[in-house]
Amino acid sequence: MIELVNLKKKFDDRWVTDGVNLKIPSGKMTCIIGRSGEGKSVLLKQIIGLIEPTSGKILVDGQDIIAMNEHDRREHLEKFGYVFQFAALLDSLNVFENIGIKLLENGQSIKDVLPIVKKSLELVNLTENNLYKFPSELSGGMKKRVGLARTLVTNPQVILYDEPTTGLDPITSRVIHELMYNTQKKFGLTSVVITHDVKIFDYADKVALLNDGIIKFFGDASTIWESDNPYIHQFIRGLADGPIQTEKPTSRDAY
Amino acid sequence: MSIGVIRRMISNFFEFVGRSVINTCNAAGAFVIFFARIFITLFSTKLKISKLLTQMVQIGSSSMAVVALTGASSGMALALQSYIGFRRIGGEHMIGAIVALGMIRELGPVLTGLMVTGRAGSAITAEIGTMQITEQIDALRTLRINIFQYLMVPRVLASIIVMPLLALFTMLCGIIGGYIVCVYTLGLSPEDYQSAIRGYVEMSDIYGGMFKASIFGLILTWVGTYKGYGTHGGARGVGESTTKSVVMSSIMVLVSNYFITKILENL
Numbered sequence: 006m007i008e009l010v011n012l013k014k015k016f017d018d019r020w021v022t023d024g025v026n027l028k029i030p031s032g033k034m035t036c037i038i039g040r041s042g043e044g045k046s047v048l049l050k051q052i053i054g055l056i057e058p059t060s061g062k063i064l065v066d067g068q069d070i071i072a073m074n075e076h077d078r079r080e081h082l083e084k085f086g087y088v089f090q091f092a093a094l095l096d097s098l099n100v101f102e103n104i105g106i107k108l109l110e111n112g113q114s115i116k117d118v119l120p121i122v123k124k125s126l127e128l129v130n131l132t133e134n135n136l137y138k139f140p141s142e143l144s145g146g147m148k149k150r151v152g153l154a155r156t157l158v159t160n161p162q163v164i165l166y167d168e169p170t171t172g173l174d175p176i177t178s179r180v181i182h183e184l185m186y187n188t189q190k191k192f193g194l195t196s197v198v199i200t201h202d203v204k205i206f207d208y209a210d211k212v213a214l215l216n217d218g219i220i221k222f223f224g225d226a227s228t229i230w231e232s233d234n235p236y237i238h239q240f241i242r243g244l245a246d247g248p249i250q251t252e253k254p255t256s257r258d259a260y
Numbered sequence: 261m262s263i264g265v266i267r268r269m270i271s272n273f274f275e276f277v278g279r280s281v282i283n284t285c286n287a288a289g290a291f292v293i294f295f296a297r298i299f300i301t302l303f304s305t306k307l308k309i310s311k312l313l314t315q316m317v318q319i320g321s322s323s324m325a326v327v328a329l330t331g332a333s334s335g336m337a338l339a340l341q342s343y344i345g346f347r348r349i350g351g352e353h354m355i356g357a358i359v360a361l362g363m364i365r366e367l368g369p370v371l372t373g374l375m376v377t378g379r380a381g382s383a384i385t386a387e388i389g390t391m392q393i394t395e396q397i398d399a400l401r402t403l404r405i406n407i408f409q410y411l412m413v414p415r416v417l418a419s420i421i422v423m424p425l426l427a428l429f430t431m432l433c434g435i436i437g438g439y440i441v442c443v444y445t446l447g448l449s450p451e452d453y454q455s456a457i458r459g460y461v462e463m464s465d466i467y468g469g470m471f472k473a474s475i476f477g478l479i480l481t482w483v484g485t486y487k488g489y490g491t492h493g494g495a496r497g498v499g500e501s502t503t504k505s506v507v508m509s510s511i512m513v514l515v516s517n518y519f520i521t522k523i524l525e526n527l
Contacts, residue, residue, distance in 0.1 A: 055398050093399035107403045
């Protein structure tokens with residue numbers, strides 16, 4: 006299980022995450038929703054170690070990874086994978102090299118890596134025809150799938166998704182959601198998804214809402230539409246009135 | 261003006277000076293630490309030969325045309341200028357030596373450093389800067405790939421190796437350019453040109469010029485990778501980093517040139 010304890014992050018004089026407390030259950034899909042610029046990406050990047058928290062704890066199986074030294078933290082974070090909002094594929098490498106990069110950099114031969122990459126492509130429903138294409142030749146949905154394949158090759162136990170369906174059409178979004186769901190079920194992964202897309206509730210187990218730097222709701226996705234939590238009620242219905250301020254400028258995620 | 265206003269102005273002034281000093285020290289420290297990380301990574305991780313070779317080809321091949329042109333035109337101008345001056349004292353037969361020594365000891369390495377900074381150094385900053393703003397570097401970090409081993413070390417090492425060769429090529433182009441001007445434009449004897457070079461140019465001059473070029477190669481890739489890695493603010497940020505990288509590298513090449521020359525003279 007991943008547990009965030011009073012997690013805070015300050016940029017200049019602004020608190021982006023301001024005391025996040027959240028228990029992310031193992032083997033389940035937890036989605037974190039919230040307004041644009043609320044700090045969801047910053048929260049996710051603190052978990053994966055891309056951003057150093059200002060204070061607080063990140064417990065992974067009971068151990069605080071922030072308090073660890075660099076070496077031990079790296080070892081713990083080996084279990085984590087991250088799928089970026091725009092896939093973050095390396096422009097200079099083709100699909101095969103992008104997916105297999107971790108294995109190739111570890112010294113494995115192309116001959117050994119090729120079958121692993123092909124299997125990974127199959128998992129994300131991409132054909133081998135795409136193996137030697139470059140990212141500029143792929144559609145948005147294909148890039149995201151290659152990004153997911155790249156993560157799966159590292160055999161993670163936890164996958165963090167940063168807005169996986171942003172910019173995609175409804176059909177491709179459904180394909181991506183189903184892929185995430187099937188992958189999570191097949192491998193028993195812990196998935197954490199930050200998103201605005203309410204369709205995720207059909208696939209997720211748990212939902213958390215981030216507002217003003219803290220978690221204002223945490224509950225089951227299956228009963229989200231019946232929730233009487235005022236924050237959830239306003240957010241998922243896109244209402245102007247409610248406890249979530251709509252006029253306040255937020256740029257937490259700009260960091 | 262009241263005492264309070266004057267006090268505030270003085271306080272603001274000292275605050276500004278203090279903050280500037282602190283910021284400068286922070287920036288200088290970060291720059292040096294960045295180099296230390298490259299150095300440590302070079303000796304603590306396995307070198308990826310294929311990446312090194314790729315970078316050597318990219319830096320070398322992309323710069324050859326520009327250093328050839330720079331070398332040739334500088335040699336020609338140097339020959340012409342030397343002729344104008346030496347003709348007054350009857351020293352035309354020394355022009356070969358002047359052109360050769362000028363190209364080998366100074367112009368070759370320095371012009372190569374400046375041209376490769378503009379050509380390859382800016383490309384390195386732009387490439388790494390773009391990777392930074394499009395989260396590609398973050399992706400490498402999430403895959404636990406050593407960024408310094410993957411991106412920085414191959415570029416720095418490649419530049420240190422290739423720059424002396426490029427400088428040698430510049431020197432050669434300059435000497436040939438000077439020969440063309442001297443023999444075909446100024447009507448000087450080819451034998452005089454060549455014998456002057458043979459008589460006054462020593463191997464230590466060439467080694468010194470190549471050593472300088474190697475240091476310049478280190479500088480331009482150190483600055484280029486540092487500025488690229490520190491890029492933020494989208495496409496505009498990439499443009500700013502690239503500009504700053506070229507300016508900073510150029511200044512460091514010119515300033516360090518004096519100190520390297522001084523050290524070589526004392527050896």
